[in-house]
Amino acid sequence: MLEIQDATVRYGTRTILASANVAIAPGSVTVVVGPNGAGKSTLLKLMTGEIAPSGGRVRLDGRALADMPARMLAQRRAVLPQSSALSFPFTVAEVIRLGLEAGGHRLAPRAIGEALRRVELAGFEARGFDDLSGGEQQRVHMARVLCQIGDPSRWTEPRYLFLDEPVSSLDIRHQLTVLRLAHALAREGAGVVAVLHDLNLAAAFADRLLVVLDGTIAAIGEPAAVISDALLERVFDLPLRVGELPSPGVPFVLPQTAAFASLKEPRS
Amino acid sequence: MIIDALRAVPLVQPSGTMSGDRSVRARRALVGLFLLLAIVMVLGIGTGPALLSPGKVAAVLLSGPNGAAGSPADHVIVWQIRLPRVLLGALVGASLAVCGAVMQGLFRNPLADPGLIGISSGAALAAVATIVLSGGILAPYAALAGIYALPLAAFLGGLAATLLIYRIGTLAGRSSMALILLAGIALGALAGALTGFLLYLSDDRQLRDITFWSLGGLGAASWTKLLASAPMMLLALLAAPLAARGLNAIVLGEAEAFHMGVRVQWLKRGTILIVALATGAAVAVSGTIGFVGIVVPHLLRLWLGPDHRGLLPASALAGAILLIVADMAARSIVAPAELPIGILTATLGAPVFLLILLRRRGAGGI
Numbered sequence: 001m002l003e004i005q006d007a008t009v010r011y012g013t014r015t016i017l018a019s020a021n022v023a024i025a026p027g028s029v030t031v032v033v034g035p036n037g038a039g040k041s042t043l044l045k046l047m048t049g050e051i052a053p054s055g056g057r058v059r060l061d062g063r064a065l066a067d068m069p070a071r072m073l074a075q076r077r078a079v080l081p082q083s084s085a086l087s088f089p090f091t092v093a094e095v096i097r098l099g100l101e102a103g104g105h106r107l108a109p110r111a112i113g114e115a116l117r118r119v120e121l122a123g124f125e126a127r128g129f130d131d132l133s134g135g136e137q138q139r140v141h142m143a144r145v146l147c148q149i150g151d152p153s154r155w156t157e158p159r160y161l162f163l164d165e166p167v168s169s170l171d172i173r174h175q176l177t178v179l180r181l182a183h184a185l186a187r188e189g190a191g192v193v194a195v196l197h198d199l200n201l202a203a204a205f206a207d208r209l210l211v212v213l214d215g216t217i218a219a220i221g222e223p224a225a226v227i228s229d230a231l232l233e234r235v236f237d238l239p240l241r242v243g244e245l246p247s248p249g250v251p252f253v254l255p256q257t258a259a260f261a262s263l264k265e266p267r268s
Numbered sequence: 269m270i271i272d273a274l275r276a277v278p279l280v281q282p283s284g285t286m287s288g289d290r291s292v293r294a295r296r297a298l299v300g301l302f303l304l305l306a307i308v309m310v311l312g313i314g315t316g317p318a319l320l321s322p323g324k325v326a327a328v329l330l331s332g333p334n335g336a337a338g339s340p341a342d343h344v345i346v347w348q349i350r351l352p353r354v355l356l357g358a359l360v361g362a363s364l365a366v367c368g369a370v371m372q373g374l375f376r377n378p379l380a381d382p383g384l385i386g387i388s389s390g391a392a393l394a395a396v397a398t399i400v401l402s403g404g405i406l407a408p409y410a411a412l413a414g415i416y417a418l419p420l421a422a423f424l425g426g427l428a429a430t431l432l433i434y435r436i437g438t439l440a441g442r443s444s445m446a447l448i449l450l451a452g453i454a455l456g457a458l459a460g461a462l463t464g465f466l467l468y469l470s471d472d473r474q475l476r477d478i479t480f481w482s483l484g485g486l487g488a489a490s491w492t493k494l495l496a497s498a499p500m501m502l503l504a505l506l507a508a509p510l511a512a513r514g515l516n517a518i519v520l521g522e523a524e525a526f527h528m529g530v531r532v533q534w535l536k537r538g539t540i541l542i543v544a545l546a547t548g549a550a551v552a553v554s555g556t557i558g559f560v561g562i563v564v565p566h567l568l569r570l571w572l573g574p575d576h577r578g579l580l581p582a583s584a585l586a587g588a589i590l591l592i593v594a595d596m597a598a599r600s601i602v603a604p605a606e607l608p609i610g611i612l613t614a615t616l617g618a619p620v621f622l623l624i625l626l627r628r629r630g631a632g633g634i
Binding site: 070 | 290376517524528530569575
């Protein structure tokens with residue numbers, strides 16, 4: 001269990017996150033949504049141990065994250081970055097191997113090949129990372145993170161996977177590919193936390209939605225319970241209409257006609 | 269499912285190579301470079317006003333420092349004159365190349381080099397100050413540190429310069445190479461001015477010492493100099509591979525390196541210490557020899573890839589080879605005089621630096 005208790009993050013006098021309380025259970029998918037600058041990334045950084053709270057506590061299985069050595073943390077959780085440019089010409093295989101090493105696994109060419117197949121980049125081992133498109137690079141990072149998390153059948157303790165806008169540069173097919181992989185890991189016992197901007201993907205993917213607004217957790221719960229016209233309108237300051245997908249129980253969000261219309265009209 | 273695939277992975281690493289993995293090539297290259305270094309060292313010992321055949325060099329070396337092989341003159345030439353020079357060249361070359369590779373990894377930029385970003389200038393200023401002031405206000409220090417006074421001072425000067433440049437060039441964990449290069453220019457100019465001021469204070473003998481030293485070269489190599497500087501360079505060279513895994517991970521970014529289990533602050537402190545140690549010692553015994561740290565890692569990356577586990581030891585070996593060969597050329601081209609070795613490395617290195625700049629110009633800035 002990853003627990004955040006009364007955690008506050010301040011930079012100077014600015015409070016980015018105020019007394020946040022949330023627990024991430026293994027085997028679940030939590031999706032963080034909210035407007036730009038609400039504090040989503042800060043919340044994620046708290047959970048990964050990248051920043052320490054100015055007040056409050058962040059604990060993994062009862063142990064403060066700040067007290068855990070970086071190497072031990074790397075064997076418990078992996079993080080998919082938004083984007084990451086390389087400064088030197090690594091091949092795809094060399095990038096993914098970093099994940100295997102970080103997870104404390106032996107170098108196994110088959111694991112690299114299989115991870116690449118999972119993200120639909122089979123045979124890309126020898127390609128130069130810098131020569132790939134943005135979407136391909138993001139999927140290589142996903143393969144790296146999968147290798148760091150390792151094989152669930154060998155886990156002695158649950159693992160955690162953090163995804164920071166994992167689908168931002170992916171086409172619609174590969175958005176689903178990446179989210180399905182994360183979802184499958186959750187079903188195998190991993191605690192998955194993802195920041196997503198697409199509310200509909202979020203609703204379909206999440207066991208639990210976490211809405212962040214102005215540095216506070218505005219709502220948390222099942223997507224169907226959290227996604228409501230009133231809440232979303234408050235969070236995003238935009239008239240939104242919530243419907244329901246044919247698959248029952250999954251909410252679907254569209255901007256109201258008025259908001260669409262304003263796209264084509266000059267603002268007064 | 270990936271789960272099944274991962275499950276099927278054998279525990280023991282198979283001996284076959286994986287496509288896209290250049291580590292096997294790197295291991296073979298290390299063996300080749302090591303053999304080449306041995307050959308170059310023997311040739312380096314044989315080259316000079318009195319030419320000695322490789323066979324004779326090997327025989328005199330193998331007979332030991334008090335051995336009987338060869339004439340007494342050969343023995344003095346090999347053991348007293350050329351062996352310390354070649355060993356010093358090997359250590360300095362290895363240090364400069366490894367420092368370049370480590371700095372480039374830390375700053376995530378192939379243009380970073382201790383010589384270009386002012387670290388060598390800081391070390392040089394401290395060394396000149398020690399030479400000039402060791403009769404005056406630094407006399408207690410000089411007496412205390414003995415033969416280590418010069419390398420130790422150069423280390424401290426290099427360390428101060430490194431910390432200053434890192435502070436200036438890095439904001440919120442992101443390093444700006446443009447800022448670092450410009451700060452290096454400013455620091456180099458300041459160190460140059462202060463060095464000039466110190467030259468005014470120096471007497472004739474000191475002035476000659478400084479001039480010879482600052483041209484950069486191995487001309488004054490001796491066992492004493494080797495003994496004074498080798499421990500610092502060896503310490504840095506042996507410690508550098510410990511940073512290889514961290515430097516690989518930091519290629520993706522500092523946050524990503526932390527996510528992958530690297531203690532980033534320790535990595536930075538450790539690598540800065542390594543660079544200051546090796547650069548300081550190298551500058552103290554051989555002046556400023558430029559561009560070795562740019563050229564060697566750059567060529568090796570093209571050949572072996574950027575994995576620091578291969579790159580760092582390969583840089584050490586190739587840097588040693590390059591400097592011994594450059595020293596042989598410096599001794600031979602205008603014999604019986606000697607060219608400052610820095611002239612040769614700059615002639616070779618500056619074009620390579622420009623080549624990297626041209627390549628990166630297309631890729632969007634330095």
